[in-house]
Amino acid sequence: MAPLLLSRLQGLLNDALAETPPGRAVWIALSGGLDSCLLLALSADVCKQADRPLRAVHINHGLQAAAQTFERHCRMLCERFNVPLTVVNVAVDTQGDGIEGAARNARYEAFFATVPPGDALWLAQHQDDQAETFLLAALRGSGLRGLAGMPFRREAHGITLMRPWLSVNRAQLEAAAHSLALTWCDDPTNSDIRLDRNRLRHRVLPAIRERWPAAAAALANSTEHASETDTLLGEYAQEELQTLLVNSQYIDATALGEFSRPRQRLLVRTYCHQESLPTPPQKRLESLLDQLTAKADAEVCVEWPGAQARLWRQRLYLMAPLQTLPPWSVSWDGQAPLETPLGPLGWQVAPSQAGTQDFRSTQRLQVTWRQGGEVMQLVGRGRRDLKRLLQEAEVPPWERGRLVVISQADACIGVVRPPAQLLCQAEGVVFTRQASPA
Template identity: 75%
Template sequence: MAPQPLNTLEGLLNDALAETPSGRSIWVALSGGLDSCLMLTLAAGVCERADRRLRAIHVNHGLQVAASRFEAHCRTLCERINVPLSVVEVAVDTHGDGIEGAARNARYEAFFATLPAGDTLWLAQHQNDQAETFLLAALRGSGIRGLAGMPYRRDTQGITLLRPWLTQGRETLETVARSLALAWCEDPTNRDVELDRNRLRHRVLPALRERWPAAETALASSAQHASEADTLLYEYAQQELQTLLGDSHSLMINALRSRSRPRQRLLVRTLCQQQSLPTPPQKRLESLLDQLHAKPDAAVCVEWPGAQARLWRQRLYLMAALEPLPAWEVSWDGQAPLETPIGPLGWQVSTLKAPSQPFSQPLRVTWRQGGEVIRLAGRGRRDVKRLLQEAEVPPWERERLVVIMQESACLGAIDPAGKLLWQAEGVAFTRLTLSTELKA
């Protein structure tokens, strides 16, 4: 037996258990390999003693013949220790990310889709994995965030990811697993040195250990230092952003231009994080910062996967990528809940003379086309275009405006966030209590 390493691993799981609110389930990501099989086995005892619910999830990528063997092993283990298992089969799209990255993305998408909000997922990555991640990031030329490697804790998409064993080497895990006579599956692709991580594991790190026996510990320690530095920079940037952001959550370009280039990069990346947007790749980010000196009337849009940046009226806007709008127009009685291509309308409309009655003639609901005119109480007939200019609504939002028309008269205009901008004289808009906002 190996009591001290075993006590250490169980102690770390107890610490992780203390971070999960009572009443919520703990899940273990179970691949069938040594690390995850050991974690699930020890977690079963830890959770049983604490009277906490434990589940396992296995993602079958279907990328190799051995996939079915891995799934079968996971089912056998979970049956033996009486832990409920969820098996998710995924299709891996290898275009763009490479096989390793694509499989990882598919795996996490399965986690997010399966775990209920509020639950916690334990991942069995360890110190050696962290050292490999650090080296891979360095070889890609990553900045401090990439060098920080895998975080111990990450709260995302409603669940918590925890890696309790990041400080423990694989040798410790293997020692405990063998002392327990634990069975696991060996992935046949683990010896394929054409895969980047495997090449580091089997060719590079052994050479490093020959000269520096504590190489993995040192590399993982560097990742931890980078993580702490990244956290501090994020906190400082958050404080600075509070002085630069307007009501529209956009950045003042003049203020941003006055900062140094490294500070500009930090502020843009931090704002992306705050808005849950993917950060721009280095070349895209540099291109964006170059555009800060564009002419004030220039229509600037810099895009990267999943996000885009727009410059307008000396402000920088970061947002999710906007999909082209489909042709769309519907008839509406003003009362029934109405879906648009970007979500529920969220409003009812009626006349002040008969607030509970539908319109005698159907209304026409569509995107703003241009040329709409609305009669406002106390202001008379106004061009919607002029109203949008006066309200400083950005051009890309004007294109996605929903207008409610009665013949040639505009009765109201609603922005992409579901906000009623204007309503015509003699009509009343009432917000619905369910599904009240459009998707941006």
């Protein structure tokens, strides 16, 4: 049995290796527990045969006295299999999150900061873990994406995360580890049933298996069905979303409002996912959709952690929260590259008449945020209020205070939206794009 089992586990690793970008390294997320130690041991052989570089990363959360024991064991194991190990110490911030969620967030942040873009990170989660994830999602009232559980593969922060053993249960992994006389560390917190996942693992799932022995496989299979359905819905939603997007900047709220409420929810969530924004909680999403028919001049803003939605002139903008701007004002010669707190200015400016004294002498320019009340002299139009010009250019209200105004002797001569969008320029000056650095 053991040779067949080991052959199957190695076969799954070879399948994962075939989906790993050629020439890139494979990293093992090594905790020191049974699953990840076995993953390291078998991956060492698979990667050696394929002449593929293998590395390991261990995250020390520092949350328990056994943390140093886990780290020492990981170092010993990596020395045994001649695998380079990177150890990352993290601080777990439990404010607002349970200890499980906070530790997971810290762990993945460390993974993304450690594994180079283009490489693959293999994780040792298995079928039983997937079943627990499904039950936790269902008990939290999650939607289809939550019920889809952990994906076999996903791209994040430039790296490929893979879970080769989602079709294998823990009993099989334990049998394989014993057949190799492998050693590992048992996490003492795994028996703490005050933690949700542990309570499911030790109290709920054993009772379910007593009546339905194949429960873990069945629940894991349900996650596959949910994942497939979610993927298909996402593909259809992506196609439909393209008919609603205007200049890749905002969603046509009028057109969105003509759909049924379920389709509205799906499209908003799909757009957030596409833009790597957190999806809105249910109540926030319903509040947002209720306001799709707000008056054109209304300025609707619905916020949730990590994102916000703004509705203006029947345009729905979904974006990261706007950061407060720092006080900022500089003197400029009109030519040198200029960096603003929102990115490069991207332009240079000079008088339009040849022979006119430039701005590098006594007529240096002043560059600052828009304050309000600015007036600009336009070619053929005379003096115009900047406020009116921005309205004509359909600049959203929340962006108008985040514009860079360039002035000469208190006269506004140009307005730029960083990075590098020139909105308007005055008579008597010429703006040209700043050459990109070589």
